[in-house]
Amino acid sequence: MIRVILPPHLRTLAGVDGDVELNVNATVTQRSVLDELETRYPMLRGTLRDHVTQLRRPLVRFFACGEDLSHESPDAPLPEAIATGSEPFVIIGAIAGG
Amino acid sequence: MSNIRVLVGTRKGAFILTSDGARKRWKVSGPHFAGWEIYHVKGSPIDPNRIYASQSSGWFGQIIQRSDDGGKTWNTPGSTAEELKSPDGMPKGESNKFVYDGIPGTHQWYDGTQHPWEFKRVWHLEPSMNDREHVYAGVEDAALFESKDGGASWNELSGLRKHDTGPKWQPGAGGMCLHTILLDPQDSQRIYVAISAAGAFRSDDGGKTWKPINRGLHSEYIPDPAAEVGHCVHRIAMHQSRPNTLFMQKHWDVMRSDDAGDSWREVSGNLPSDFGFPIDVHAHEPETVYVVPIKSDSEHYPPSSRLRVYRSRTGGNEWESLTKGLPQRNCYVNVLRDAMSVDSLEPCGIYFGTTGGQVYGSADSGDTWKPIVRDLPAVLSVEAQTLP
Numbered sequence: 001m002i003r004v005i006l007p008p009h010l011r012t013l014a015g016v017d018g019d020v021e022l023n024v025n026a027t028v029t030q031r032s033v034l035d036e037l038e039t040r041y042p043m044l045r046g047t048l049r050d051h052v053t054q055l056r057r058p059l060v061r062f063f064a065c066g067e068d069l070s071h072e073s074p075d076a077p078l079p080e081a082i083a084t085g086s087e088p089f090v091i092i093g094a095i096a097g098g
Numbered sequence: 099m100s101n102i103r104v105l106v107g108t109r110k111g112a113f114i115l116t117s118d119g120a121r122k123r124w125k126v127s128g129p130h131f132a133g134w135e136i137y138h139v140k141g142s143p144i145d146p147n148r149i150y151a152s153q154s155s156g157w158f159g160q161i162i163q164r165s166d167d168g169g170k171t172w173n174t175p176g177s178t179a180e181e182l183k184s185p186d187g188m189p190k191g192e193s194n195k196f197v198y199d200g201i202p203g204t205h206q207w208y209d210g211t212q213h214p215w216e217f218k219r220v221w222h223l224e225p226s227m228n229d230r231e232h233v234y235a236g237v238e239d240a241a242l243f244e245s246k247d248g249g250a251s252w253n254e255l256s257g258l259r260k261h262d263t264g265p266k267w268q269p270g271a272g273g274m275c276l277h278t279i280l281l282d283p284q285d286s287q288r289i290y291v292a293i294s295a296a297g298a299f300r301s302d303d304g305g306k307t308w309k310p311i312n313r314g315l316h317s318e319y320i321p322d323p324a325a326e327v328g329h330c331v332h333r334i335a336m337h338q339s340r341p342n343t344l345f346m347q348k349h350w351d352v353m354r355s356d357d358a359g360d361s362w363r364e365v366s367g368n369l370p371s372d373f374g375f376p377i378d379v380h381a382h383e384p385e386t387v388y389v390v391p392i393k394s395d396s397e398h399y400p401p402s403s404r405l406r407v408y409r410s411r412t413g414g415n416e417w418e419s420l421t422k423g424l425p426q427r428n429c430y431v432n433v434l435r436d437a438m439s440v441d442s443l444e445p446c447g448i449y450f451g452t453t454g455g456q457v458y459g460s461a462d463s464g465d466t467w468k469p470i471v472r473d474l475p476a477v478l479s480v481e482a483q484t485l486p
Contacts, residue, residue, distance in 0.1 A: 009133055009158060013174075042182075042191025043174040047158040051195045059157040093157035 002033055003088040010048075010091070014041040019088060028083040030062055031074040048091065063090040102441050103168065103483040104449050105149065106457055107136035110475035112151055114169045121447055121461035124470045130172065131163065135219075138436055138479045142225040142233075146483050150233055150249055152220040160219050162193045162235075162249045176250030192251045196220070196235070196243055199256035205239065206268040215239045215259065222436060224279035228286065234305075236276035240267060240293040242305060255305035258291065263310060263327040270294035270330045270349075271395075277435055278334050282341040290344065290359060295320075295330035298346070300359050311359030315348060333435040335377045337384035345387050345414070347377040347435070352389055354414050365414025370401045376438035380463060381446040385413040388440075388448060388464060390433040398453075399430040407450070409464050423467035424458065431456070436479035443484060451477025 004020040011017070022040065026032045031054075038045045045051065048060050054074075056062070061070045065079045065087050081087035104115040111129025130136075134153045142148040147168040153161040163172045173179075175193040182189065196217045207213035218238040226232035231248040241259045243252040258276075267274060275294055282288035289301045290311075297312040310327050320328045330349035337343065346353040346362065350373050353362040366372035371391040380386035387410045393401045400406060405424040408417040431454035441447035448464050451457045455474035460467045 007157075009155065012132075013158075013161065038191065039188050042189045043161075043177045043193075045191035046160070046194045051192070052197055057157070057159060 001085040005088045005090045007093045028078045059094040101485040105139035105481040107479035108475040112136040140481045142230040145230040148230045150223045154219040160194045199254040221275045221277045238273045238275040240274045240276040258308045267296035283338050292331040296327045297329040314362030332375045333377045337379040340384045367415035375435040378438045381440045381442040398432040405429045420464040439480045439482040441482040441484045451480045
């Protein structure tokens with residue numbers, strides 16, 4: 001079970017209260033986690049990645065195990081602690097403006 | 099007795115103001131979509147409980163929201179609770195997928211160089227007069243999209259953006275936005291749009307092909323003041339009974355056309371400033387027009403710090419100031435282009451919102467005003483609905 005923490009605005013949009021739990025039946029990467037997240041919560045499509053290019057939106061960041069993975073390959077395996085669910089995959093909106 | 103519902107979009111959420119036909123006591127609900135920019139909220143003319151909203155954020159991009167119960171509950175179109183449980187599989191989640199048709203190409207940038215078209219947000223939603231599932235979206239960077247499935251998916255009407263003049267369009271200070279969409283109530287094939295800063299355009303074939311309609315506009319701030327395109331049109335308004343007569347608030351100048359935009363003449367007359375953003379027409383008097391003069395393009399507040407709506411009962415040129423109930427000292431708010439609307443009761447009600455968060459209403463065609471709410475986030479749009 002993968003745990004994903006969404007930023008508050010996207011929690012509201014997706015209609016979830018806390019962490020999102022996902023089953024990913026593939027190598028656990030940013031892409032496979034986000035694919036499953038967007039399948040379960042289609043209203044999140046386009047909010048994290050561009051619909052067409054699938055590139056991360058500029059003010060969205062991905063963290064795992066205290067590391068900023070935003071600039072890692074979306075196909076690189078995520079840390080084992082993410083794959084086992086002991087640590088969450090954290091999505092945040094960059095701290096900018098307001 | 100009819101009821102009134104006023105849909106308000108702000109920098110930090112949407113609000114819904116409701117009253118009975120007396121328009122004296124108002125209920126305020128919201129914020130809906132708290133914390134998000136709501137550029138526009140508008141109901142279907144044939145099913146007023148079907149409401150579309152443009153929700154956006156610099157972080158998470160564009161969202162389209164839809165309500166089928168007058169704004170009590172909302173969903174991203176195509177992702178309702180029922181659709182999420184459908185045996186046909188999960189929805190596509192494409193209600194916010196605004197993709198330009200073909201290779202987007204380039205337009206003029208602020209410095210005169212060419213710049214690629216990039217989708218940023220939906221400024222204006224215009225539901226069809228005939229089909230509640232059909233809705234148009236005016237977007238930044240300027241283009242017109244339509245949905246025929248209630249906002250679940252969108253296609254560009256690309257004949258507009260691909261017009262020969264496209265590379266000459268340039269952004270105004272607020273971005274290169276398509277902010278005005280007017281549908282001709284007597285001719286379903288005729289659509290008007292306006293773009294900052296390209297100008298006004300008309301289609302006579304349902305949006306397939308377009309022509310610039312800017313003859314008579316004069317803009318001293320562009321290299322050729324009478325150019326075919328490049329004018330910073332802020333807003334256009336039409337009375338339903340006279341779709342060939344258009345009123346325009348340009349960057350500077352209030353203009354009028356009586357030939358469906360083929361030619362324009364200035365009707366600024368005695369206004370204290372002919373700079374401004376919104377313009378609207380009385381619901382029952384097609385020659386009664388409203389504007390809110392603003393001091394200048396660098397000083398976006400009312401002249402003499404007095405908030406005044408100006409009304410012309412002669413289709414322009416002769417304007418009277420309407421001040422009763424509006425602040426007449428130390429007022430430095432702006433009224434944005436989509437932030438004025440009229441209801442269709444008798445007498446006509448008129449509403450506008452300010453960047454200071456006030457929404458003012460008048461139940462007597464503008465003679466007197468009262469704030470309905472005073473302390474909302476900056477108001478981006480106001481749409482009045484007259485409910486049976």
